[in-house]
Amino acid sequence: MDFRLTEEQELIRANIREFCQQYLDPIAVEIDENSRHPQEVFDRLAEMGFMGMPYPQEYGGAGTDFLTYAMVVEEISRSCAGTGFTFSCHTGLGTGPIYEYGTEEQKQKYLVPLCKGQKWGAFALTEPGAGTDVNAATTVAVADGDEWVINGTKTFISQGTFADIFIVFARTDPAAGPKGISAFIVTKDNPGLKVGEHFRKMGIRCSQTAEIILKDCRVPRSDMLGKEGNGLRMAMASLDNGRIGIAAQAVGILQAALDESLKYASQRIQFNKPIGRQQAIQWMIADMATDLAAARHLTYHAATLKDQGLPYTKEASMAKLFASEAAMRHASKAVQIHGGYGYMKGQKVERLLRDAKITEIYEGTSEAQRMVIAGNVMR
Amino acid sequence: MPDIITCFKWAVDEADIRPQASGEVALDRVGYKISEYDRNALEAAAQLKEAHGGSVTAITVATPAAKKGLKDALSRGPDRACFVNDAAFDALEPAQTAALLAGVIRDRLPFDLILCGEGSSDLYAQQVGPRLAQELGIPCVTYVNRITLEGSTLLAERKLEDGIEVVKVELPALVTVLPDINTPRIPGLKDTLEASKKPVQSVGPGEAGGEFPARLQTVALRATSMERRCVRFPADDAGIRELVEALRKSGAIG
Numbered sequence: 001m002d003f004r005l006t007e008e009q010e011l012i013r014a015n016i017r018e019f020c021q022q023y024l025d026p027i028a029v030e031i032d033e034n035s036r037h038p039q040e041v042f043d044r045l046a047e048m049g050f051m052g053m054p055y056p057q058e059y060g061g062a063g064t065d066f067l068t069y070a071m072v073v074e075e076i077s078r079s080c081a082g083t084g085f086t087f088s089c090h091t092g093l094g095t096g097p098i099y100e101y102g103t104e105e106q107k108q109k110y111l112v113p114l115c116k117g118q119k120w121g122a123f124a125l126t127e128p129g130a131g132t133d134v135n136a137a138t139t140v141a142v143a144d145g146d147e148w149v150i151n152g153t154k155t156f157i158s159q160g161t162f163a164d165i166f167i168v169f170a171r172t173d174p175a176a177g178p179k180g181i182s183a184f185i186v187t188k189d190n191p192g193l194k195v196g197e198h199f200r201k202m203g204i205r206c207s208q209t210a211e212i213i214l215k216d217c218r219v220p221r222s223d224m225l226g227k228e229g230n231g232l233r234m235a236m237a238s239l240d241n242g243r244i245g246i247a248a249q250a251v252g253i254l255q256a257a258l259d260e261s262l263k264y265a266s267q268r269i270q271f272n273k274p275i276g277r278q279q280a281i282q283w284m285i286a287d288m289a290t291d292l293a294a295a296r297h298l299t300y301h302a303a304t305l306k307d308q309g310l311p312y313t314k315e316a317s318m319a320k321l322f323a324s325e326a327a328m329r330h331a332s333k334a335v336q337i338h339g340g341y342g343y344m345k346g347q348k349v350e351r352l353l354r355d356a357k358i359t360e361i362y363e364g365t366s367e368a369q370r371m372v373i374a375g376n377v378m379r
Numbered sequence: 380m381p382d383i384i385t386c387f388k389w390a391v392d393e394a395d396i397r398p399q400a401s402g403e404v405a406l407d408r409v410g411y412k413i414s415e416y417d418r419n420a421l422e423a424a425a426q427l428k429e430a431h432g433g434s435v436t437a438i439t440v441a442t443p444a445a446k447k448g449l450k451d452a453l454s455r456g457p458d459r460a461c462f463v464n465d466a467a468f469d470a471l472e473p474a475q476t477a478a479l480l481a482g483v484i485r486d487r488l489p490f491d492l493i494l495c496g497e498g499s500s501d502l503y504a505q506q507v508g509p510r511l512a513q514e515l516g517i518p519c520v521t522y523v524n525r526i527t528l529e530g531s532t533l534l535a536e537r538k539l540e541d542g543i544e545v546v547k548v549e550l551p552a553l554v555t556v557l558p559d560i561n562t563p564r565i566p567g568l569k570d571t572l573e574a575s576k577k578p579v580q581s582v583g584p585g586e587a588g589g590e591f592p593a594r595l596q597t598v599a600l601r602a603t604s605m606e607r608r609c610v611r612f613p614a615d616d617a618g619i620r621e622l623v624e625a626l627r628k629s630g631a632i633g
Binding site (some may be wrong): 007008010011012014015018019022045048049050053062063064 | 410439450451454565566567568569571572574575
């Protein structure tokens with residue numbers, strides 16, 4: 001398989017790289033320390049047409065392919081994995097379901113401002129008692145005249161504190177099991193929606209994660225997303241898509257681990273020579289570069305399958321599994337190469353190690369990915 | 380509404396240059412980019428067009444491999460590009476580049492103003508701009524860090540060593556710009572996607588007229604190296620004298 005980038009893709013990569021060096025690198029330590037959402041960076045990204053980039057121009061997107069989008073997630077994450085995640089989570093999970101399953105009216109009303117970066121999207125699936133076991137969700141929606149009334153609590157909702165449009169999954173038929181869950185579009189001005197506290201996290205600290213409480217939250221029937229009872233299927237398909245974004249984020253972390261390690265190994269002098277001349281360091285760097293290449297190929301492969309309209313569930317899971325575990329392994333090695341300096345706050349590798357861990361957990365844990373992969377190869 | 384031509388060079392990206400252990404510099408794995416100050420010239424042209432209308436044409440003289448640079452240039456604001464290319468153009472010296480540009484511009488591209496970067500990121504000879512003006516018989520203003528256009532009159536601020544000189548020149552003219560003139564934009568996604576749709580006029584091998592035999596030959600390319608030595612001197616008067624003497628001997632102080 002050939003992933004030689006087109007001239008356009010190479011230019012887009014160079015431009016987003018330059019953008020990140022100019023606007024994101026200088027604030028990355030500060031937004032991590034203060035758990036601050038860098039809205040100013042996203043305002044610029046929106047102005048430059050990156051928000052909503054893989055969606056058609058008629059809906060405010062740029063109409064690029066998914067591979068180009070994955071490359072952009074990778075480059076932003078190389079600079080700041082938290083910012084890369086917010087970009088990917090908004091574009092993938094927060095926007096994708098409305099594009100895939102929304103009515104034309106819903107697309108005009110919600111998708112267009114999401115693609116233009118004028119509104120933020122969030123995907124509210126996880127519950128305190130329903131993580132990997134999505135079907136254990138207890139949030140319910142009951143029909144009442146022209147409305148649905150939703151009650152329940154969602155947790156670990158990314159962009160939760162500032163999102164304008166939430167895609168909320170709730171059980172509409174308690175007897176129907178996995179086929180009894182439906183999706184709804186809920187806006188933040190709904191009086192029945194309360195945003196709980198912003199969780200303090202180990203890594204990707206500039207990403208805002210919050211609890212969402214739905215209490216007698218009334219939404220018009222016209223704001224049901226997709227068909228009644230189809231929610232779980234939609235959620236799973238959206239997660240397949242989102243996993244390419246997380247794989248790309250992990251590839252960005254891996255690239256940054258390699259960048260930093262190469263730089264430090266050539267500068268740090270011990271025993272009268274750069275530590276990079278020691279075989280012990282060379283082997284770590286060789287393994288890092290090899291896993292980076294493999295992770296990138298798996299990720300671009302999954303994105304290319306999606307672009308070609310072919311099934312990509314298994315490949316997205318493989319990419320996410322391999323890239324996230326490689327990111328964790330090599331972020332740790334990057335700290336090791338930096339020695340004591342790498343353990344200090346403010347060093348990029350210290351942040352990379354904290355940021356890498358979440359890629360093994362969210363949008364499907366490594367264990368969930370192995371379930372998906374096994375289910376696909378053993379049938 | 381001025382018709383502006385902006386010249387750019389597709390040059391080695393210095394960030395990719397890695398010296399080998401032998402001290403040689405290999406250029407076989409480097410990337411290329413629009414020469415740094417030429418990006419300022421492209422930006423200046425885009426800003427003038429935004430303010431006054433008119434048109435912008437980007438032009439480069441290069442080997443066919445520089446085709447990649449056209450989309451990059453076009454994503455930075457020009458309406459069209461002119462690509463003067465020949466495989467023989469890989470070692471042009473500035474007088475040849477200027478002659479080629481002049482020939483193509485004279486024959487094919489009407490203009491009011493030509494913008495160039497003050498010098499290229501690789502050779503920094505600072506000759507193409509002034510020589511091109513000379514060939515075309517138009518005034519040339521160098522070291523410019525500010526341009527104001529009033530009708531067919533151009534006011535340019537020249538940043539010189541001992542002050543700022545403001546000159547007034549009637550168009551047509553050529554201006555070479557310094558990096559202080561602006562901060563080049565980072566092209567947005569749509570700028571890049573739309574660049575592919577803009578017209579490119581290709582002036583192929585033999586069409587530019589004249590012979591351009593290679594006159595420049597790179598004989599060697601070596602990285603500067605830093606020698607590290609660890610020498611200890613006692614912290615007393617004699618030691619300090621020894622240190623000064625050692626520095627003097629090594630040529631570090633005069």
